[in-house]
Each structure stands twice: as C-alpha cells, then as structure tokens.
Amino acid sequence: MPDLSSYLVVAALVFAIGLFGVLTRRNAVGILLGIELMLNAVTINLVAFARLHGDPVGLLFAVFMIAITVAEVAVGLALVIVIFRVRRTIDADRLDLLRG
C-alpha cells in the first residue's frame, strides 16, 4: 500500500494536467475536460486523507463530489451547445464579447 505522499503527488499531477488543459485548450469542450481533471485531483486528495484518518466522512464527501461533477458537466456541455448555436463556434479565443 503506497503512502500518502504518492497519492498526493498523483493528485497534484492530475491537477496540473487539468490546469494545463484549461489554459491551453482552445476548444471549450477541452476546457471542460480540464476542469473535470482538476476536480478529480481534488477527489483523490479527499479519499487519500479519508483513508489516512480512517474517517468515512471524507469518502462520503468524495461521492457527493462525483455526483456534483456529473451535474456540472451536464450544465457545462449544455452551455457549450447553446454557445455553439449562437456563435457558430466553441473556440475559446473567439468568445471574447467581454473584452474591454
């Protein structure tokens, strides 16, 4: 059984990959995927600490998070579809209506 730090390293790596995806992807769906990765990294952390402390509340929390993530993806994809319908693109670089 690996120790806590390796869990945390994996989680940090996943988080970094997710962040990298969010920052570099131009496709809105890709960005959503990046966000998913980041959330999952957090979930790994939660589970790891739950195991460490032997506290089931952390696990419960992780289950909730998975559910919420699913909902978030559903909402995010719906938004992407609506944006595509209106703007005919999902290129994040071109969704700059808020430019100052």
Next chain:
Amino acid sequence: MGSPLLVLALPFAAFLLIALVRPLRRRGTAAGWTGITAIALAFIAALQTWLGGVRGQTLLPWLPGDGGPMATVGLLVDHLSVPMLVLVTLVSLLVQLYSLAYLHDEPRASLGRYYAYHSLFAFSMLGLVLSPSYIQMFVFWELVGLCSYLLIGYWYTRPSAAAAALKAFWTTKLGDLGFVAGIVMLWSATGTFEFEALFRMANDQTLPLEGLATIMFLIYLGAVGKSAQFPLHVWLPDAMEGPTPVSALIHAATMVTAGVFLVARSEPLFALVPGVLVLIARVGAFTALLAATMACVERDIKRVLAYSTVSQLGYMMAAAGAGAAAAGFFHLLTHGVFKALLFLGAGAVIHAVGTNDVFRMGGLRRAMPHTAIVFVIGTFALAGVWPLAGFFSKEAVLEGVWNGGMPGVFALLAVTAFLTAFYMFRVVFITFFGRAAVGHGAAAPHGRDAHGHGEAGHAHDPPWLMRWPLWLLAVLTVGIGLSYAFGGSGGGHHPPVWLTVLSLALAGSGILLAWAMHGAGWIDAARVRRALAPIDFLARRRYFLDAIFGGLYRGLMLGIARLIGFLDRYVVDGLLNVVSAWTLRAGDVLRRIQTGRPPDYVYGVSFGVLLLLVLAQWWRSP
C-alpha cells in the same frame, strides 16, 4: 405705539403686495397707486404720531442669549425719529406721485418693479430711523443700501447706470465694513446694542472709555460711506444715472440722510470722544468746500444738485462734529424738503427739454413758469436767504460750529455758503433766464432721461401730477421758513446779529457774482476760469478722486480678482483636470487587461492563487 408701527408696516405691505402679486406688478400704474396709497396712509400715521406726541419704546427679544436676549428688535419713537418719519413719508409720497407722471413712458412691468423698490426703500428707511439698537439699524442700513443700488440701476440695460449702481454699492459697503466692525466691538465692550442702555451708560460714566475712540471712528466710517463724506463721496454724483425722482428720494429723505441720522442718533456716544468729533467736523467742512467747488464747474444740472447735496451733508456733519448735532439734524430736515423740491424741479426741466446740460437750456422761465418759480424758491432756500427754511438751518449750523470753537471749520463753511449761492444761481440764470441756448434745436437730445418732449422752444410745464408735488414742497419750504421768521419756532433763541449779517452777505454776494457772470454778463466767465485755472482744472477733473478710486478699483480689486481667477482656472481647475485626465488614461491602459478570452482569466486566477500560496508560505516561515 400703534401708529409708528403702522408707518413701518404699510410700505412693507405695499412692497409685498406689488412684489408677490404678479398681475398687479405687470400692470404698472396699479402697482404705482398701491404704493402711493400705502405711503399716503403711512404719512397720515406719521403725522398722527408727530402731532399726537407719541413717544416711547417697544422692545422684543430677538437673539436669545445667556441672561436675557443678546439682541432685541423694536421701535424707538423719540425727538429724532418722529421728524424723520414725517420727512421720509412725505418725500416718498410726493416722489411716488411725481414718478407716476415722470415715468409714464416706461414699460408697465418695469414700472411695477420701480414701485416695489420704492416701497421697500421707504420701509427700510423708516425701519432705520425707528431702530432702538445698532444691530437693527444695521440691518435696515444694509436694506437701504440695497434699495438704492436697485433704484440707481433701475435702467440696468444702460451700462453707465449699472456701473453707477455698482459703484454706489461698493463705495458704501466700504464704509459699512467699518460700521459693522464698530458695532461688534461696541457690543463686546458693553454687552448691548441698545441705544437706551448705551446712553444710560454714557450718562453714568460707566461706559468703558478705553478703545471707544476706535469704535466710534469705525461707526463714523459707516456714516462716511452712506452720507458721501470725503473720500467716499464719489458714488453720489454717479448715482444721478437713476431716474430723477430716485435722485430726489436718495438725496432728500432716504439713503444719504441715514449717515447724518446715525451720527445724530449716536451723539451721546460721540460726545465722549472729542478727537473723533473734531475729525468729523473737519472732514465735513472739507467735504462741503470740495463738493461746492466741483458744483461750480459742472454742466449737468443733476450733478450740480448732487454735489450740492454732498456739500450740504458736509455741513450737517460739521455741525454734528462741532457738538451741535441738533443744528445738523435741523438742517437735514429742511434740506430734505428743498432738495427734494430742487430735484423734482430739475426732473421737470429734464423731462421737458430732454437734456441734462444746462448750457443747452436757457430762457425756460417763459416756457415753464411754474417750474421756474418753484425752482427759484428752492434755490433761495439752498442758498440760505431769509426768510426761507435753509436760512435758519444754515445759520444754526454756522452758529453751532462757531460756538463749538472751530474757527477753521467755520471759515470753510462760510466760503462754502458763498459758493453754494453762486453755483445754484449760476444754474438758475443759465437755465431759466437769458436767451434760449443757441443751436440746441439742431442737436439731438442726449439726455439721460431720454424721453424729452422736444427742445427748449417747445418745452412746457409738467402735467399736474408732477406740478403739485413741486408746489407743495415749495409752500413747505416757505412755510417752515416763515414759521421760524415770525412764529418764533426757534424757542426765542436768536443767533448773534453779526452771524445773520454774515450769512446773508455771503448768500447775497454769491447770487450777485452769479448774476454778474451768467445773468448780466458783466464779468466774462471764461476770464474768471483762466484766472482760477488751477482750481478750475482740478475741479473739472473732480480732483482726480474718481480717477484714483477707479484706478484703485481696477488695479487692486480687479487685480485680486484676476489673480483669484487665475488660481481658480489654472490651479484648482488644473488639479481637477490633471486628476481626471490621469483617470482617463489609466482606464485606457487598464482596460486592455480585460481581453474577454476565458483562458486569460483562468491564467489570472491561477497565478493569483499561486502568488497567495507563496506569500502565505513566506508569512509563516520566519
């Protein structure tokens, strides 16, 4: 105290009515009759006060203070205020009646405004004379100043009238500054504004004498401004820019008399500071002579009268300064009557001829016999010829000054008496006698009251509405004189014979000289002018006093104004402009951060979190 209150309230009611009821104001003549009715009733009430012998004082608390009110308001009816009530209401009444005919060409709304000002003016002056305390007097004092500003600048579209109004306002304000400072200092020294309390303290010798001279000098400064004493007399001749009836009002009953009234009212206090009294007498006598010389060379009939007012005010002040304030006050009353007469007469002439220049009149005696007679009566009174009103008051002044032990002042006043007779009869001979001036038919009338009815040839006596105020004043002038000559109103008091002879001789020689120069032509006026070249030169240029004041005004006031304008425009506004410009530019630069692209925001958030983490570590580690 019913009738004095009525005297005060009626003109104010008229003012409110005319000022607030728009249809009344827009229909000028109706406003005129409103004002006239009110002032007529006020005159009757004033007469009732006078004849009924109402005296007394009413006080109401005004400003609350520790241990009794700090200031009071009320009415003070005594031997000074009652004659003033009668004079002010009488002159106001006659002037308002006269104005109705004089200003018949004015636009109706404008006439309504005129009568509103007139009623307010009468109210202010009546309030001033009825004031039982300095503080109330000051309030009405300023109201009087305001009203004179409004009336002098009545034809405000004319730049010269607007400038004259401003000049009058500023010049009198200069004196008022001293007045208000004096009142406050007097209050801090004694703790009261009320005349009665102050006079009681002066009587009991409990008044702190230390610093009193400064205080009384400051209060006197207010009178200098209002009563056109040297060197603040410059506004009064310019005030001729107002309509002629306004001049009559200002010169006879309201405004300029306020200063003399103030000195007469404060006499018990002035009596404690002989140094200031001497100053008052000297300045008064000097003013009298200075103004008389300027009147001798003036061509404008109204300005001659204006300078003569300045001169006569100098007389009154000199009397007050010599300790004969009663004589000065007496002169104030008689002068009020015959100066109103002279101004209204001059107004009738200007109305008929359409010019102010005496050399473009001439021979008006035939065309306007009524005006000529009353004007000559007024002139005799002003020159001080027995048995007219002016003779007795002038003699009383001279006697008072002589008894006051001021031979220098007396000599100045005596010379002034001679000059007064001269310049007034100069005007009379040029205007009413002699031939009709050559060529005044060709030149277009350029009168200030520019609604003349043609040239001297077609001039005629004014309508009855203007004529009978003139006659009434003339009758009064003669009547007051006769009552003193034969009725013994002087209380059996007779001045020394030599003084009577002297004043008659002075007046007579003045008249004779005027006749010789401008009536019979025995003496060539041009040669006299050459012989007295330096004085003539100075007098014609008004001793450069107007120029000096103008220079001071332009140099000092406008200089300061320009400096402040510069500060405001470039420093205050500049700072604001710089700040706003920077804000704009900063916004312009900073808005580029907002790219609108989502990844950039995520970059920002990530970087920010990273930064916070690093900082938090830093914070913790040491």
